Structure formats: C-alpha cells, structure tokens
Amino acid sequence: MLVAAGILMSGCQDANGDRKPADSPPEVGFVTVAYNNVPQIVELAARVTAFEMSEVRPQVAGIIQERMFTEGAVVRRGQTLYRIDPRLYAATVNQARANLASAEATAEAARIRAERLAPLASLEAVSAQDLTDAQATARQAEAAVAQNRAQLETANINLGFTRVPAPITGRIGRSLATVGALATLNQAEPLAVIQRLDPIFVDMQQSSADLLTLRRALSAGGMVPAAAQVRLLLEDGSDYGLTGSVQFSEVMVNQNTGTVTLRARFPNPQGQLLPGMFVRARFAQAIDTRAILVPQAAVTRDAKGEATVFVVGADNKSARRTVVANRTQGADWVVTSGLAPGDRVVVQGTGKIEPGATVRAVPASTPQTIATPGTAPPAGAPAVTPAPGGR
Structure with missing residues (x-):
C-alpha cells in the first residue's frame, strides 16, 4: 500500500518534482461593446458627364469659307468658330x-x-x-x-x-465640317461640339429598393443624413484624389434598370475626368447612430452562413449569439442586430470554449503571468506551467 501511494504521489508531480496546478477554466479575452456612429458607405457604378455641352450648329445656309479655331483647344463664349459666305x-x-x-x-x-x-x-x-x-x-x-x-x-x-460663335466656354472637339462644305439651317450633324469639363458631373446609379430602405431607416430614427462627400475610383482602380459633393437625386426611376440617378459635382482642374468615363463612386449616404463595432476575429459563420459571436454573461458562462453583420469598417464588423451596449464579446480564445462553458474572462490583450516552478500564480492572473525540462 505504501508503494502504491508513492506511485500515485509521483504521478501528481512533473519532471522537476513540482506539483501540477489543478485544472482551471479557460481564459478568454473580451471587449465591451457600445453604440457607435458608423457611416453607411455605399459604392455605386457611375459615369462622367460634361458640366455643360453645346452643339455648334449654323443658323443660316451657305458655304463655309473659314474655320477659325484649333481643334481640341479651349474656346470662349462668343468667339467666332466658322465664317459662312x-x-x-x-x-x-x-x-x-x-x-x-x-x-x-x-x-x-x-x-x-x-x-x-x-x-x-x-x-x-x-x-x-x-x-x-x-x-x-x-x-x-x-x-x-x-x-x-x-x-x-x-x-x-x-x-x-454668317459668323458662327461659340455658345459656351469650354473645350471644343474635332471639326465635323470642312472649308467648302455646305451648311444648312436644319442639318442633322453639328459643325462641332463644345464641352465644359471643369467642374464636371458624375452620374451614379442606385437601386430604387436600396433608396427606399434608406428613406425608411431615416424616418424611423437611428440614422441621420450624412454630408455626402464623394470619392472616386478610376477605371484603373486608383483614387481620383479630389472629392465631390452630391447635388441632387432624380425624382423618377428608370423603367429599364430599376435605378435612380444621383448626380455629384467634382472639380476637374487637370482634365483627368472625361465625359463617358466609367468610375466607381464611394460616399457615406447616412450615419447609423445605433451600430456596434466588433473585431473581425470575434465573428464566425455557421453552416447556414449566419454570423455568430461568443458573449460572456455575468455568471462567467459563455453563450453563442447570432448577430447581423453584413458589412465591415476597417478591421471591425458592423453589427446592427443581436448585441446590446455593455455585452462582453469574446475576441481571444474563441477556439477553446463551448456554449455554456465556464470561462475566466479578462480584457482583451491582457498579458499573461507565467508562474515560476513551485509557486502559485498571483490571484487573478492566469498560470502558465512551463513545459517539461524547463522549456
């Protein structure tokens, strides 16, 4: 019996002769969530449109005797472009x-x-x-x-x-009529086209269903309108650099596409934006005052694709909770449903806990205290036992 007791006592000691600590609940790091003002960012397909455009047309008939401008140059309003006999x-x-x-x-x-x-x-x-x-x-x-x-x-x-003037100030394109051509009063093709490119418009297309959802959210409360400063992504994926502002929204829906046109105005001092160019427009359409930001490491997806998080209750027991997290902002998920201010969401150690398990919750990124052999860990600090051999 004494030999058996000695064997049992040796089994409770590690290789260095130190006693192993008793099993303790797994330690997890948590963050306490709260409401945040989170802008609702939308990214829409858009097309660049000239701020002003005018087709130069003759108002009398006759033979064109002279072209008095350089193609592609900037012309001024009232400047003579063509001279008719x-x-x-x-x-x-x-x-x-x-x-x-x-x-x-x-x-x-x-x-x-x-x-x-x-x-x-x-x-x-x-x-x-x-x-x-x-x-x-x-x-x-x-x-x-x-x-x-x-x-x-x-x-x-x-x-x-007989002297055909420029109706607006802008950049003129190629001449569509040459010297010696016959200009008529009601001809279908213009002599040239002038476009004003600074400032310039960007027309964005948004689904009418999304716009309806936004308006309902604004009227229900919890969301407030945002100052719509728009940024552009060019066709090569680069940022335009200058910001624009939303001018207005159309009052009718396109029957073919089911979209509503929103128009933004941008400065274009270098002429980088050209009419007809396709771009992507990003701007905050509203600010959600009741959104909760949760680090991405805390959110997982179940077999149905629903977002879930672990929360720690007052009894230090973990619970899995389904949340609505449809978009991200930086390194966080934007949770719009499923959490309340003050909830403790597990962001570290989620892989070693199960629903209903008792855990030891500490604020996220709290450093661990390594206990020296033969001593008990300080109260309130997790004990980390060295590996056999002192490693």
Whole structure:
C-alpha cells in the first residue's frame, strides 16, 4: 500500500518534482461593446458627364469659307468658330435698307399731305372724306416704315449669323465640317461640339429598393443624413484624389434598370475626368447612430452562413449569439442586430470554449503571468506551467 501511494504521489508531480496546478477554466479575452456612429458607405457604378455641352450648329445656309479655331483647344463664349459666305446676306441687308428709305419717304409725303388738308377741311374747301383718306394713307405709310425697319433688322441678324460663335466656354472637339462644305439651317450633324469639363458631373446609379430602405431607416430614427462627400475610383482602380459633393437625386426611376440617378459635382482642374468615363463612386449616404463595432476575429459563420459571436454573461458562462453583420469598417464588423451596449464579446480564445462553458474572462490583450516552478500564480492572473525540462 505504501508503494502504491508513492506511485500515485509521483504521478501528481512533473519532471522537476513540482506539483501540477489543478485544472482551471479557460481564459478568454473580451471587449465591451457600445453604440457607435458608423457611416453607411455605399459604392455605386457611375459615369462622367460634361458640366455643360453645346452643339455648334449654323443658323443660316451657305458655304463655309473659314474655320477659325484649333481643334481640341479651349474656346470662349462668343468667339467666332466658322465664317459662312456673307455676300448674299449682305445684299439682303442693302435691299432692306433701301426699302426702309423708300418707305420713310412715302410716309413723310403722306404725313405732309394729311397736315395740309386738315385746315382746308375745317373751311370745307375739301371734303371730310378726303381728309380721312389722307390721314389713313399717312398711318399706312408709317406702318410700312416699321415693317421695313423690322426686315432690315432681320437681314442684319442673318448677316451676323454668317459668323458662327461659340455658345459656351469650354473645350471644343474635332471639326465635323470642312472649308467648302455646305451648311444648312436644319442639318442633322453639328459643325462641332463644345464641352465644359471643369467642374464636371458624375452620374451614379442606385437601386430604387436600396433608396427606399434608406428613406425608411431615416424616418424611423437611428440614422441621420450624412454630408455626402464623394470619392472616386478610376477605371484603373486608383483614387481620383479630389472629392465631390452630391447635388441632387432624380425624382423618377428608370423603367429599364430599376435605378435612380444621383448626380455629384467634382472639380476637374487637370482634365483627368472625361465625359463617358466609367468610375466607381464611394460616399457615406447616412450615419447609423445605433451600430456596434466588433473585431473581425470575434465573428464566425455557421453552416447556414449566419454570423455568430461568443458573449460572456455575468455568471462567467459563455453563450453563442447570432448577430447581423453584413458589412465591415476597417478591421471591425458592423453589427446592427443581436448585441446590446455593455455585452462582453469574446475576441481571444474563441477556439477553446463551448456554449455554456465556464470561462475566466479578462480584457482583451491582457498579458499573461507565467508562474515560476513551485509557486502559485498571483490571484487573478492566469498560470502558465512551463513545459517539461524547463522549456
């Protein structure tokens, strides 16, 4: 019996003769969660659109005699771009001017005649009808003067249209008409296209269902609108560098795509953004004031794909809890349901615990205290027993 007792006593000692500590609950590190203001970031497909665009079209017909700009250059509003043969329109101006002079002479004669007949009619030297006819003729002559003056003004306007100006300030593209081409009043193709590229618009497409969900969340509380500062990812994946701002949202849904167009305005001093370019736009559409951030190491997925975490209760027992975590922010999951402020979420040691197990919870990243052989660990600190051989 003494030999058996000695064998049992030796079995409770390690190779150095030290007694092994009794089994203790597994130690886990936890974080206490709280509500945070978390921006709701969306990333949308977008296309660049010119801030202003104008098609240069002729307003009179004629042969183009001269192109007066450099293709691809910046042109100013009112700058002459093309010159159309003006001879026909100059002749029309001269004719209208002559007609106006003739009408003015006729009107002058009619007025003088009516003035001379007025005293004679009072003396009954002429009939009252003659005076009435003379006065009517004078008024008709004055109307003819006004008509001819308007025709002269029209002729001058048409003569001015022989110099085709730039409607806006911007960068002009290639010329779609050459010297010697016939410009017509209602031609289908413009002579050139001018686009203003600084600033510039970016049109984003968002699902109408997502927009409806956002509006309901804003009206229900817990979310507040965010100042929509937009960042762009270019076609090569690089960041544009400059930020823009959302200007407005369309009030109708595209029937073919089921999306709503949101327009943002960006500075474009270097001309890096070009109309028609596809980009990705990222911006905070709202701020969730009741979101909880949980480190990614604490969240696992079950067989159904649902997110779960371990929490430590007041009795130091672990429990598995299903949460809603559909997006990340930096190194954290954004949990919108399943947790409450003050919950202790396990972030370290999740692989060595089971639901309902008693654990020893310490704040995350607390350093462990290694006990020296033959001594008990300090109260409240985890004991780590050295490996056999002192290693």
